[in-house]
Each structure stands twice: as structure tokens, then as C-alpha cells.
Amino acid sequence: MEYIRFGNTGIMVSRLCLGTMTYGKPTERWPWALNEEQSRPFIQKALELGINFFDTADVYTGGASEEVVGRALKDFAKRDEIVLATKVFNPMGPGPNDKGLSRKHIMSAIDASLKRLGTDYVDLYQIHRWDYHTPIEETMEALHDVVKAGKTRYIGASSMYSWQFAQAQYTADLNSWTRFVSMQPHYNLLYREEEREMIPFCVDQKIAIIPWSPLARGLLTGKRTKERNETERAKTDAFGKKLYGEETDFVIIERVSEIAENKGLPDSQVALAWMLSKQAITAPIIGASKPGHLEDAVAALSVKLSGEEIRQLEELYQPHPVLGFE
Numbered sequence: 001m002e003y004i005r006f007g008n009t010g011i012m013v014s015r016l017c018l019g020t021m022t023y024g025k026p027t028e029r030w031p032w033a034l035n036e037e038q039s040r041p042f043i044q045k046a047l048e049l050g051i052n053f054f055d056t057a058d059v060y061t062g063g064a065s066e067e068v069v070g071r072a073l074k075d076f077a078k079r080d081e082i083v084l085a086t087k088v089f090n091p092m093g094p095g096p097n098d099k100g101l102s103r104k105h106i107m108s109a110i111d112a113s114l115k116r117l118g119t120d121y122v123d124l125y126q127i128h129r130w131d132y133h134t135p136i137e138e139t140m141e142a143l144h145d146v147v148k149a150g151k152t153r154y155i156g157a158s159s160m161y162s163w164q165f166a167q168a169q170y171t172a173d174l175n176s177w178t179r180f181v182s183m184q185p186h187y188n189l190l191y192r193e194e195e196r197e198m199i200p201f202c203v204d205q206k207i208a209i210i211p212w213s214p215l216a217r218g219l220l221t222g223k224r225t226k227e228r229n230e231t232e233r234a235k236t237d238a239f240g241k242k243l244y245g246e247e248t249d250f251v252i253i254e255r256v257s258e259i260a261e262n263k264g265l266p267d268s269q270v271a272l273a274w275m276l277s278k279q280a281i282t283a284p285i286i287g288a289s290k291p292g293h294l295e296d297a298v299a300a301l302s303v304k305l306s307g308e309e310i311r312q313l314e315e316l317y318q319p320h321p322v323l324g325f326e
Contacts, residue, residue: 001050002301004282006083007181007208009154011123013083015276016297017053017210018046019285020069024061033061034289036068042288043072047082049298055184055210055285057087057128058113070117079119086113087158089128101131103142110151125152126184129325130160136171144177156182158212159324162197169205180207184285186324187211189220189256189271189313190249193320203280214275214284215268216244222257222267248318255316259309272300274313 002015023039026032034042043054054073056065066086073082088109091099099105110125125146131139143155157165157180165183172179183202185194188211202209215221253267260270275284286297305313 001298003052006154006282007202008206009181009208011083011153013053013208013283014051015283015301016051017055017085017283017285018043018051018294019212019287020054020056020065021060022287022289023068024064024066025068027062027064030061033064036064036071039068040072040075042294043069044076045294046288047076049294051294051298052081053083053085053283055085056117057090057126058092058109058116059087059090059128063092063112063116066113066116067118070119074118083123084117084119085124085126085156086117086122087126087128088113089131101127101134101139101142103138106139106142106146110146114151121151121153123153124156124182125154126156126158126182128158130164136164136168137175140168140171140177141175144172144175147178154178154181156180156184156208156210158184159186161322161325162201165198166201182208182210182282184210184212186213186243187275187281188214188216189252189274189317190216190244191320191323192314192317193322199280208282209280210283210285211275211281212285213243214286215271216249219244219249219253220256220267220271222253222260243323246318246320248316252313252316255313259305259312263303265303266296268296269300269303270305270313272297273303273305274310276300277305277310 003012004015006013022034024033025035054069056069058066088106089101097104114120146152147155155178157168169179183198185198187194199209256267256270260267272284275281288294
């Protein structure tokens with residue numbers, strides 16, 4: 001395993017982060033989720049492979065993901081040796097204050113997450129999306145207070161417009177509050193709009209970049225095609241259907257398969273190797289739900305693409321509508 005400094009902080013994280021949205025328990029919204037017994041081996045295997053960075057969220061499988069991840073990490077790892085991240089924003093109940101980034105919800109949500117995770121603190125507390133209904137000053141001060149209370153070591157953000165991220169950082173600086181140290185954007189070979197503004201901004205500000213969906217909901221594994229595009233998860237993944245499906249997406253998928261075949265590698269390793277070749281990227285957030293997923297992802301760290309192969313992977317891209325911010 002390779003390790004890298006997390007943006008401008010002093011901590012080191014594995015070059016791959018295990019995303020745990022799949023783990024917890026099946027629900028009406030997450031019928032494809034794995035239960036606890038099925039989930040634990042993946043977390044244990046990740047640790048054995050040297051992964052020390054784990055990402056979850058309060059909303060994943062209705063809170064069960066945090067519970068399962070917390071128990072597994074307590075059983076399989078030492079708390080100070082791992083970097084644990086979770087998120088806040090999405091609805092966690094039917095009430096009008098059970099969501100968003102108000103001070104009220106943030107303070108309630110962090111305590112609830114810590115209880116489910118079975119820990120006194122998280123290493124990274126992230127806002128899952130931008131809250132258009134709460135003043136950014138209220139959000140940033142509340143997050144600063146969470147840090148000062150010792151409930152998180154750092155704060156991060158996820159998909160939003162670059163001007164919003166800049167506004168949040170400026171607000172923190174203006175008031176001597178805690179700044180975001182990381183950005184979790186939607187980024188992969190099929191969706192590269194973040195290369196226009198967000199990634200350059202993060203590089204300039206020395207902010208860690210930890211992309212979600214680096215394999216485009218599994219489309220870049222080569223196991224899904226335009227004609228055969230329905231996995232069990234895809235059948236109920238309305239959000240995923242909004243993100244991908246343009247004609248050019250499948251042209252790029254075919255190109256990945258061509259290069260992978262020439263190199264004698266799985267498609268997923270080529271797609272991840274492309275992302276890992278980008279100096280701006282800190283640690284892609286990978287998912288694992290079947291045997292071999294983690295081993296394939298770690299093997300991608302050793303795959304080196306030539307300049308020509310990178311050019312071939314990138315040349316087919318066409319601009320996309322901005323997606324994934326909602």
C-alpha cells in the first residue's frame with residue numbers, strides 16, 4: 001500500500017479509501033446493501049491490504065452503515081491507526097430539522113454519528129452537499145465548534161460549485177474558523193467536469209481530493225455495457241441513472257476495455273490507474289461488494305499507463321451537464 005499526505009494536513013492516508021455505502025443492512029432505499037455478516041470481511045480485508053482510510057455517512061443504509069463500520073473497525077483495528085470519515089446533510093428523519101446544515105442539525109447529527117460509530121471522534125467530518133437554506137456563516141461556525149469540542153479532527157466538503165467552496169473557505173478565514181481540508185467530488189473517466197474549476201482550485205489551496213464513484217457506478221469495470229446495463233444495484237439506483245448513460249459514455253467504456261485487453265488487465269484497474277496518475281488526486285473512494293474487488297483496486301496502484309494510453313482514454317470525452325450536486 002502507498003500512503004500520501006492528506007492535503008495540507010499532517011496526516012497520512014492510504015492511496016485508496018474504502019467507501020462503505022454498500023455496508024449495513026438492506027432497506028427499501030438500499031435493497032442491494034450487504035448485511036453486517038456480509039460486510040465485515042470486506043472491512044477486514046481492506047485493513048489487511050493496508051487501507052487505513054474509511055468513508056461513510058449518516059444517511060447510508062439509514063444509519064446502519066455507521067454502526068456496522070464502527071463495530072468492525074473496533075474489532076479489527078486500533079482506533080488511532082485508522083482515518084475515519086463520515087458526513088452530514090441528508091434527511092435522517094421526517095422532521096423539518098432532521099436534515100441540512102443548520103447549527104441545530106449539525107450538533108445533533110455529529111453526536112448521533114459518534115454513537116452509531118462507537119467512537120469519541122471522527123477524523124474527518126464532511127458536509128454531504130451544499131445547503132441553500134442555511135447561511136454559510138451558521139454552518140461554518142457550527143463545524144468549527146465541532147472541531148473545538150474534539151468531536152472531529154478535520155472538516156471536509158463534497159460535491160458543490162467552486163464558488164460555493166471558495167465562499168465557505170473565505171467565510172472561515174474571515175472569522176478565524178476551521179477551514180475545509182478536503183473535497184469529495186464526482187470524478188471519473190466518464191465525468192470530468194471538475195477539471196474545469198474545482199480541481200485546479202483545490203490544487204492551488206492544497207486541499208485533498210477524494211473522488212467518489214471513480215468507477216462510475218461500476219460502468220468502468222467492463223461488466224456493464226449499453227445493452228447489458230442492469231446490475232441489481234442499477235435496477236433501483238435512480239441517482240446513478242441520472243449520472244451516466246450518454247452515447248459517449250459507452251464509447252469511453254469501450255476504449256477502457258481495449259487498453260485493458262492490450263495490457264492483460266481488468267478494466268477496473270485501467271480506470272483506477274488513470275485516476276491515480278493524476279497528481280491532484282489524493283485517494284479515490286472505492287467500493288467493494290464482491291470477492292476480488294479490493295485486490296483489483298490495490299493492484300491498480302502498480303499499473304502505470306503511458307502518456308499515449310492516457311491520451312487515448314481522455315480524447316473521447318465530451319462536455320457533460322453539471323451533475324451530482326443535488
